[in-house]
Amino acid sequence: MSDFTPQPLPATSAADPASRPFFRPWTLLAGFVLGLGLMAWTGRTVIQRDLHPYAVRFHPMIAPDSQYEPTMGEMRAFVRARCRPDQILVIVGGNSILLGVGQPADRVWTKRLQEILGDRYAVVNLAFRGSSPTDGGAFVAESLRDEFPRQIYIANVAALQAADAIGIESYRFILFDAYYKGLLLPWAPRDQQFKEYLAATDYKTARFERRLGAEADAVLHFRDFWNWWSATKFFTFATPYQPDPNLAYRARAKFKDEETDYDTLPFDQRFTPSVIANDTIITRAYSANGYAKNAQGQWQLAEGSREQFLRFAANAFPDPLKPRTLILISRNSPYYTRQLETDLQTRDETAISDTIAGWEKFGYAALSYGHDFAPEDFGDRTHLTTAGGTKLAAATAPKIQALATQLGYLK
Amino acid sequence: MIFTTYWFFAFTALTLAVYWLLPVATLRWWFLAAACTVFHGHFAGPAGMAPIVVLMVITYVAGFSRQKWACLAAMILCALTLCFYKYALFFIGIVIEPLSSGFAAQLTDAAKKIMPGAPPLGISFFAFEFVHYLFDLRRGGEPIRHPVKFLLFSIFFPSLVAGPIKRYPQFLAALETGSRRLVAGNFADGLRRIAIGFAKKVAIADNLTFLIDHQQPQFAALGLFDRWVFLAMLAFRILLDFSGYSDIAIGVAKLFGVDLPENFNWPYLARNIQDFWQRWHISLSSWIRDYIYIPLGGSRHGPVRRVTNGLIAFGLCGLWHGPAWNFVIWGLYHGVGLALCATYEKIPGVGPAISGVFKREPTIGFVLTQIFVWLGWLVFFYPVAEALKMARLLFGL
Numbered sequence: 001m002s003d004f005t006p007q008p009l010p011a012t013s014a015a016d017p018a019s020r021p022f023f024r025p026w027t028l029l030a031g032f033v034l035g036l037g038l039m040a041w042t043g044r045t046v047i048q049r050d051l052h053p054y055a056v057r058f059h060p061m062i063a064p065d066s067q068y069e070p071t072m073g074e075m076r077a078f079v080r081a082r083c084r085p086d087q088i089l090v091i092v093g094g095n096s097i098l099l100g101v102g103q104p105a106d107r108v109w110t111k112r113l114q115e116i117l118g119d120r121y122a123v124v125n126l127a128f129r130g131s132s133p134t135d136g137g138a139f140v141a142e143s144l145r146d147e148f149p150r151q152i153y154i155a156n157v158a159a160l161q162a163a164d165a166i167g168i169e170s171y172r173f174i175l176f177d178a179y180y181k182g183l184l185l186p187w188a189p190r191d192q193q194f195k196e197y198l199a200a201t202d203y204k205t206a207r208f209e210r211r212l213g214a215e216a217d218a219v220l221h222f223r224d225f226w227n228w229w230s231a232t233k234f235f236t237f238a239t240p241y242q243p244d245p246n247l248a249y250r251a252r253a254k255f256k257d258e259e260t261d262y263d264t265l266p267f268d269q270r271f272t273p274s275v276i277a278n279d280t281i282i283t284r285a286y287s288a289n290g291y292a293k294n295a296q297g298q299w300q301l302a303e304g305s306r307e308q309f310l311r312f313a314a315n316a317f318p319d320p321l322k323p324r325t326l327i328l329i330s331r332n333s334p335y336y337t338r339q340l341e342t343d344l345q346t347r348d349e350t351a352i353s354d355t356i357a358g359w360e361k362f363g364y365a366a367l368s369y370g371h372d373f374a375p376e377d378f379g380d381r382t383h384l385t386t387a388g389g390t391k392l393a394a395a396t397a398p399k400i401q402a403l404a405t406q407l408g409y410l411k
Numbered sequence: 412m413i414f415t416t417y418w419f420f421a422f423t424a425l426t427l428a429v430y431w432l433l434p435v436a437t438l439r440w441w442f443l444a445a446a447c448t449v450f451h452g453h454f455a456g457p458a459g460m461a462p463i464v465v466l467m468v469i470t471y472v473a474g475f476s477r478q479k480w481a482c483l484a485a486m487i488l489c490a491l492t493l494c495f496y497k498y499a500l501f502f503i504g505i506v507i508e509p510l511s512s513g514f515a516a517q518l519t520d521a522a523k524k525i526m527p528g529a530p531p532l533g534i535s536f537f538a539f540e541f542v543h544y545l546f547d548l549r550r551g552g553e554p555i556r557h558p559v560k561f562l563l564f565s566i567f568f569p570s571l572v573a574g575p576i577k578r579y580p581q582f583l584a585a586l587e588t589g590s591r592r593l594v595a596g597n598f599a600d601g602l603r604r605i606a607i608g609f610a611k612k613v614a615i616a617d618n619l620t621f622l623i624d625h626q627q628p629q630f631a632a633l634g635l636f637d638r639w640v641f642l643a644m645l646a647f648r649i650l651l652d653f654s655g656y657s658d659i660a661i662g663v664a665k666l667f668g669v670d671l672p673e674n675f676n677w678p679y680l681a682r683n684i685q686d687f688w689q690r691w692h693i694s695l696s697s698w699i700r701d702y703i704y705i706p707l708g709g710s711r712h713g714p715v716r717r718v719t720n721g722l723i724a725f726g727l728c729g730l731w732h733g734p735a736w737n738f739v740i741w742g743l744y745h746g747v748g749l750a751l752c753a754t755y756e757k758i759p760g761v762g763p764a765i766s767g768v769f770k771r772e773p774t775i776g777f778v779l780t781q782i783f784v785w786l787g788w789l790v791f792f793y794p795v796a797e798a799l800k801m802a803r804l805l806f807g808l
Binding site for chain 2: 026032208213216237248
């Protein structure tokens, strides 16, 4: 090591051949701007075609489960490719139950629903694991309200489950995308909630950063560009979320829908002692919050809990969209509910009735399913087997048809 | 990572546009200083900014006074501030805890009440740059009298987060020259450097991080070849991540007409450990050399002092990377490597023979150096016991 003596740097000179850049500077800058513009145009253009022509739903390899975040443009193209203008669009949102976890792609319940409803309807599955009723599919349906005015949106909840107008954190990237691309209706409760979300003190910087990204993306369409690239060419970053890490970079559209088929899994693999113990606790708590017996010995929801639920229901969807929204109330498998004391079964039924009444009060359609399902219709506590999916489709189709009639779609 | 935020992009684009639209250099300095303050405030917050502002004012005043005692006091304060924010809990753990766990717990609680959740942003870089400034003034350097220039030297935003560690004479010369007129060549160089930096960081290093995190838990189950591939990924991940970051910083500074010092020079082409440290994190290694190793006596007092000074310098270099034993051991590991590298030729009989082999076959030196450096990354990234286990597995033991 030698001693250091500060020396002023030699002044740089543009004329110095050694420092002359490979490209002419202004050419490089113009190329930079042109390239950016070209990529933005490409993103905006390519996203208009369906990136997943063989998919029947957003299975894990084209969902956040494997670090892939579908854009609004991508999901809108997915819908357009599956619904003709003369058809009634039925968008299925909600969580893994409606996604059809436990049912293989060729026997997923939405396919059966399509068969029952016939060619007059087009059923598109936009459900995501763990999603709330107001997440992805809801925003896509809302954004297509003018393009497909004859539409019905379906989502599911558990009894008295809250549904925030801005969805849940895991899928909020879809709200950011939709909101800053100006695809949503003005809806004061949601706008206010989103404003408060952005301003939350602890996350202000991080959320401002997301907002900046979404605002830039609304102009530059870089997420659309990279999703097109990742879906059709190769995935651009490693992810340990797929079974084989060697496939980390494989184009997402080349993956098959390989959801588990509960029909091929033996009962004792799905219902292990620890799963049963855990799910029994959850089942017993299904309607525990807010219910107490009144003087007549009937289960009654506490006023505070009722008000909170009704507030969520009132704000969840913009007023014009409420009449075309069908909320399905999911039940637990009879494998568990049959073991409940009669009193708890009564409480669950009361909660389900209250939930239906609560949604209907604001103009939504609501339907509970599963009361006549057998244990074999469920692959686990909540997800359905192919048989269960078929029953769900059969239960839902008449309600959809009735709703379509009521909304004047069949005229 | 601040450089991959939209805020950083927006801030840089806006600041750059206004900077070059201003008609004279003086105005550009004032504007850039204000912009850097906004940048620092945005990412550090008031709690992170406050200690830096205090240090900055004290350093400026001490430097302005040109009193040697004032500069020394300010240097000590900078070092103590760094120790407090970054190492207090570590020191309590290793010094007080073995003597009295109750007292250590009390001290830890008290320290946590005073300290923010995380050390102030860039505290290590600030402390090192201020110490350099004050040290050089004590050696007769000229202080920065212009407060705006001093502010710019302190919080110039491209180098604020992860360096390179600047030297004030070069920085001021570069600022004065580069800010006078817009040179299109600087733009081209800057954009190209930024693009290279992002490609290194985002396209390669971040992907390697995913693969490393995925494979590390199954390291023992990997085949021998795959274990060495893993080690190579680890080595290239840190190089590309850090040098990518430096490239972005240097590129952004270049857009403003300012040359920052280089931080990396193909370190994995080094032929020995000394050569490696002249190529790796150059701004840090030269700082350690100038402000720790040489003041301790450097190589001037015989081989024992030379080796001891090297071990102290590299132990501190390791500690600079974080308050944990594995960093200290990593630093000492390199200190030992440097000592061996500097002295092996003097071992009677064997030394000259080995030296002859290295001179005839430089590839051997290159390979041994890379194996030494790459194995060192295991200690850098993982707890010592885990790193030793992984090192054994690499050799099939």
